[in-house]
Amino acid sequence: MLELREVDTAYGPVPMLRGLSIKVQPGELVCLLGPNGAGKTTTFMTVCGVVRALRGKVDVMGRDMASLGTENLAALGVGLVPEGRRLFPSLTVQENLRLGYDAVSGRGPDFQPQLDKMCDLFPRIRERLRQAAGTLSGGEQAMVALARALIGEPKLVIMDEPSLGLSPKLIDEYFEITSEVHRRGTTILLIEQNAEMGLGIADRGYVLVKGRVAQEGPARELLSSKAAKSLYL
Amino acid sequence: MAELFVQQLVNWVTLGCIYALLAIGFSLIFGVLNVIHFSHGDVAMTSPFIALAAAQALAIAIGVSGPVWLTVATCIAVFAVGLIGVILDKVVIRRFRDAPAMMALVATVALGIVIRELIRHLYPQGSNPHAFPRLASGVALEIAGVQVGWFTLLVVSLTLVLVVLLFAFLRLTPLGLRIRAASEDRIVARMMGIRDTRVFRATFFVASAIGAIAGLLFASYAGVTRFDFGVMAGLLGFSAAVIGGLGSMPGAILGGLIIAGIEVLAQTFVPDGASYRLVFVFLLVIGVLLFRPEGLLGRPVMVKV
Numbered sequence: 001m002l003e004l005r006e007v008d009t010a011y012g013p014v015p016m017l018r019g020l021s022i023k024v025q026p027g028e029l030v031c032l033l034g035p036n037g038a039g040k041t042t043t044f045m046t047v048c049g050v051v052r053a054l055r056g057k058v059d060v061m062g063r064d065m066a067s068l069g070t071e072n073l074a075a076l077g078v079g080l081v082p083e084g085r086r087l088f089p090s091l092t093v094q095e096n097l098r099l100g101y102d103a104v105s106g107r108g109p110d111f112q113p114q115l116d117k118m119c120d121l122f123p124r125i126r127e128r129l130r131q132a133a134g135t136l137s138g139g140e141q142a143m144v145a146l147a148r149a150l151i152g153e154p155k156l157v158i159m160d161e162p163s164l165g166l167s168p169k170l171i172d173e174y175f176e177i178t179s180e181v182h183r184r185g186t187t188i189l190l191i192e193q194n195a196e197m198g199l200g201i202a203d204r205g206y207v208l209v210k211g212r213v214a215q216e217g218p219a220r221e222l223l224s225s226k227a228a229k230s231l232y233l
Numbered sequence: 234m235a236e237l238f239v240q241q242l243v244n245w246v247t248l249g250c251i252y253a254l255l256a257i258g259f260s261l262i263f264g265v266l267n268v269i270h271f272s273h274g275d276v277a278m279t280s281p282f283i284a285l286a287a288a289q290a291l292a293i294a295i296g297v298s299g300p301v302w303l304t305v306a307t308c309i310a311v312f313a314v315g316l317i318g319v320i321l322d323k324v325v326i327r328r329f330r331d332a333p334a335m336m337a338l339v340a341t342v343a344l345g346i347v348i349r350e351l352i353r354h355l356y357p358q359g360s361n362p363h364a365f366p367r368l369a370s371g372v373a374l375e376i377a378g379v380q381v382g383w384f385t386l387l388v389v390s391l392t393l394v395l396v397v398l399l400f401a402f403l404r405l406t407p408l409g410l411r412i413r414a415a416s417e418d419r420i421v422a423r424m425m426g427i428r429d430t431r432v433f434r435a436t437f438f439v440a441s442a443i444g445a446i447a448g449l450l451f452a453s454y455a456g457v458t459r460f461d462f463g464v465m466a467g468l469l470g471f472s473a474a475v476i477g478g479l480g481s482m483p484g485a486i487l488g489g490l491i492i493a494g495i496e497v498l499a500q501t502f503v504p505d506g507a508s509y510r511l512v513f514v515f516l517l518v519i520g521v522l523l524f525r526p527e528g529l530l531g532r533p534v535m536v537k538v
Binding site for chain 2: 048070072086088089090098102104148
């Protein structure tokens with residue numbers, strides 16, 4: 001569903017990703033871990049096509065990102081949760097969700113039933129539908145950002161540090177929902193700094209250090225691996 | 234005294250509406266593209282020339298003239314200027330979208346000069362002023378002894394209708410929602426499947442068409458049009474947008490009314506005020522930039538450090 005092969009990227013003269021290779025198979029929840037500056041968000045932006053790969057190949061849903069614009073990803077069934085939520089602050093919660101739905105389903109007729117589903121999954125959203133997204137608390141914004149990615153029922157969801165800035169209680173709730181979405185059959189690439197929580201729900205994991213994969217393997221093995229701990233955990 | 238007050242009130246509302254329509258274009262383009270389109274005034278002021286040419290062409294081709302055909306000619310002009318806006322975006326402005334603001338500014342100033350010179354050289358006797366008819370004539374009503382013309386009612390009602398339509402378009406249509414989303418975060422808008430090229434095209438068409446209507450009303454109010462009217466129309470429209478807050482639609486309307494108000498007050502109460510009216514207007518612009526750079530209804534400018 002998603003594969004990066006020997007990908008290099010840079011911001012101007014500063015190299016970011018150096019020969020990065022990762023793979024996400026259908027039905028998996030893969031966690032990409034790494035400390036600050038490891039290249040996690042650059043990986044997200046590269047997968048989205050916002051940052052272009054200088055070398056290597058990025059395949060998303062069987063399509064080469066070199067010839068596919070960011071705006072075409074959603075129609076392929078890819079839901080995105082960018083770092084810092086990045087909701088449209090002056091648009092209402094419902095309008096944010098509408099955009100997420102239209103993106104994946106191409107303005108299909110089932111917005112209302114899907115909206116109800118999201119409100120069942122995130123009960124706090126229901127009473128905030130008419131409120132400007134920028135006026136929500138951080139936790140609520142995190143839920144809306146996830147709901148916006150899920151509302152079109154994407155096949156693959158890519159999340160960039162969704163737990164950043166959330167309280168421990170909300171982090172638990174957030175990862176529980178993410179795990180539930182995965183159990184229902186959605187493939188997920190979870191880019192995280194919170195290793196315990198991320199690997200706790202993942203099938204496999206990659207540890208990213210200085211733009212390279214330093215270690216990879218099943219999530220449980222990574223959690224208990226001394227080498228992984230010395231690298232990052 | 235009451236008569237003078239009502240007369241100036243009528244002048245204020247008429248001018249304020251025209252400036253507001255000009256300012257809306259600046260604000261819409263800045264709000265969505267984050268580009269100050271300095272040639273917007275020049276683009277807007279091509280509309281009277283296109284309307285005159287279309288009216289003459291209609292008269293020659295099918296031998297018709299009169300108010301109905303003038304209306305047809307103005308509609309042609311509005312549509313044509315909307316298309317000109319789209320073409321200018323495609324050919325010039327698009328290339329400066331991600332460039333430093335200074336480059337876009339210089340490019341659009343240069344574009345304004347090109348437009349003015351093209352009108353001057355391509356339009357028959359383009360250097361000379363051309364009479365432009367009142368789009369509505371006659372007295373509609375009388376208030377406190379002051380006759381209010383149909384033209385004033387046309388300007389006010391057209392402005393109200395356009396503002397309502399624009400708000401409805403931005404709030405209630407899928408394209409409007411996309412335009413608002415792209416104006417807030419272009420990268421995430423693309424992640425939501427929004428094709429920014431389509432959004433920008435629609436924005437330029439709408440802003441330029443509204444500008445064209447302002448240009449027609451401006452020329453009709455003055456009774457004349459000139460190839461260089463775009464400079465003043467652009468400066469006043471841009472100033473109104475800055476005072477109200479670039480990117481804010483209600484701000485653009487408020488800014489237009491304030492600038493027109495200052496002009497009218499200066500002309501009424503300051504000796505030889507007509508000569509100094511622009512001094513007062515631009516002093517206010519400087520004041521707003523000094524004390525409230527985001528404008529009266531604009532959002533504070535946040536700079537990430």
